[in-house]
Amino acid sequence: MIDDVKIIVCGGHGGDGLASFSRRKFIPLGGPDGGDGGDGGDVVFFGDSNIDDLSSFKSGRVLAARDGDNGGKWQKHGKSGDALVVRMPLGTTIFSENEWGDKQLLADLITQGQEVVVARGGRGGFGNIHFATAVDRAPVKALEGIAGEEKQLFLEFKLMSDICIVGAPNSGKSTLLSAITHATPEVRDYAFTTRQPAKGVIFGRKKDVTVVEIPGLIKDAHKGKGLGNKFLCHIERAFILIYLLDGSSPDIRGDYQMLKEEMSLYGLDLSRKSAVVVVNKTDLSEVAECISEIERKVNCLEMPMFFVSAACGDGMEPLVSSLLVEMEAREQQVIKAGASSAQKAIFYPSPKRKRVK
Ligand SMILES: Nc1nc2c(ncn2[C@@H]2O[C@H](COP(=O)(O)OP(=O)(O)OP(=O)(O)O)[C@@H](O)[C@H]2O)c(=O)[nH]1
Ligand SMILES: [Mg+2]
Incomplete structure (x- = not known):
């Protein structure tokens, strides 16, 4: 791209x-x-x-x-x-x-x-x-x-998307994208399978919602490690961010901190975006048994957290409906903002020309 x-x-x-x-x-x-x-x-x-x-x-x-x-x-x-x-x-x-x-x-x-x-x-x-x-x-x-x-x-x-999935390599971003949309990105069990942003669409009740997966981020991506951080520019236009975490990772808290750090080092303005944390691979027993421990470790108090298995489709329903509700709320905000800016429109009449006799 x-x-x-x-x-x-x-x-x-x-x-x-x-x-x-x-x-x-x-x-x-x-x-x-x-x-x-x-x-x-x-x-x-x-x-x-x-x-x-x-x-x-x-x-x-x-x-x-x-x-x-x-x-x-x-x-x-x-x-x-x-x-x-x-x-x-x-x-x-x-x-x-x-x-x-x-x-x-x-x-x-x-x-x-x-x-x-x-x-x-x-x-x-x-x-x-x-x-x-x-x-x-x-x-x-x-x-x-x-x-x-x-x-x-x-x-x-910069890609036009409503929702953007960010995560470490192999966390299951492509699997999640194919589970919630009709996209069919490549899924492999090695890092950096996705080397270009991949796009899919959730066909919503009122409006379709575009979801983008960007290539995996690793520590020091801002220094060019892995595939670097240049793909983060495609997040700029998204309304909702999904921080995707691999539940089976040995350092899930570190993964989450790394994602947040790389995004802030890139200089993204995240203040106007909603975000959710999604923990993947709950079908694995080591993840299913540690859900409350993971909740405590990640400790993302300000964001809703979902536990899913993208491969098996578990937990998709609550995640997708919450994303659609959030998107509808965003739409309403945009419409309201448009209406209020229209009310504030300032009309500058052109000055009257004096007649010269
Ligand atoms: N057990 C289990 N494995 C999963 C799940 N989701 C993804 N995987 C596996 O994790 C590996 C990586 O999945 P991808 O979807 O390619 O991960 P990714 O984050 O897109 O990886 P990159 O594109 O390389 O960054 C594959 O072997 C998947 O089969 C899940 O819910 N459960
Ligand atoms: Mg991928």
């Missing part, structure tokens, strides 16, 4: 206006008839949920829209250049980058069908018919088209 890429976008060049004079039979002194150039096309990014990531974009690639055609005789307006519409995965943040590497946020593509113009096409030039005056009836002046905008863009992709 490619998470970031640099590309160049160029709006189309505006077509040139034409300086020409009417030379029709039986119309003497026909006057100027040069048409305007067509406008250059825009480069437009379109949010599309069918695109998975940025892997179809090569770094340094140039995306250019069509130029406008030049104006023609007989006041013919040049054809405007077609816009270049580029389909982007949802979750793409678009930054413009200057030559010193400073980035400026342009837009966040998060909804299906969202369109953002990232480079405007240049205007077409005027033909000489615009310059005819009472004094100068035969102007030879026509304007050239203007160049389209050219920008270097930095695109950053």
Whole structure:
């Protein structure tokens, strides 16, 4: 999965206006008839949920829209250049980058069908018919088209998910993902089977909920150990975090602390996320016998804790319904927040223009 890429976008060049004079039979002194150039096309990014990531974009690639055609005789307006519409995965943040590497946020593509113009096409030039005056009836002046905008863009992709599963390697993240969604990630009994984020969907009563598993985290992932911590960026957009712990681990408390530490070292803002702790592999007798001991060791007072066996499907029902209830509550909050921000909308009337007598 490619998470970031640099590309160049160029709006189309505006077509040139034409300086020409009417030379029709039986119309003497026909006057100027040069048409305007067509406008250059825009480069437009379109949010599309069918695109998975940025892997179809090569770094340094140039995306250019069509130029406008030049104006023609007989006041013919040049054809405007077609816009270049580029389909982007949802979750793409678009930054413009200057030559010193400073980035400026342009837009966040998060909804299906969202369109953002990232480079405007240049205007077409005027033909000489615009310059005819009472004094100068035969102007030879026509304007050239203007160049389209050219920008270097930095695109950053973070998965759009509602729930994200984090855990140590082999804790059963993929097994849990396949138990609660229709996804079929690879499950093996060795570490780092999952090397890229895997996605699944819980078909909810009102709304579908997207669940993502990110590759396993180990101590010092922030220093590049294991697969590193770069996948943590995909947690940023999730509403609920599942800390998945392997109940049969010799140091379950250490595993939990490690996950929390790696996330805080990455600098994630977890304050606005809900979290649950899920202890897996309760089908093993050594886990089933120590449930209260595990509860005491992990001691995650502030979070609900679930005991499940992802492989056998035990404990899935309460976990999934609690996740769906939490998601519905989140939805309501978002709707309320949207309504209150709409109430607070400030209307700035444009100042009245004074009439000059
Ligand atoms: N006994 C038991 N084994 C489980 C359970 N869930 C997963 N496993 C086993 O644990 C091993 C790892 O499972 P995965 O689902 O691949 O674990 P993961 O966390 O996705 O691992 P990575 O992708 O390598 O980080 C496999 O051998 C699974 O069969 C469970 O509930 N009970
Ligand atoms: Mg896995």
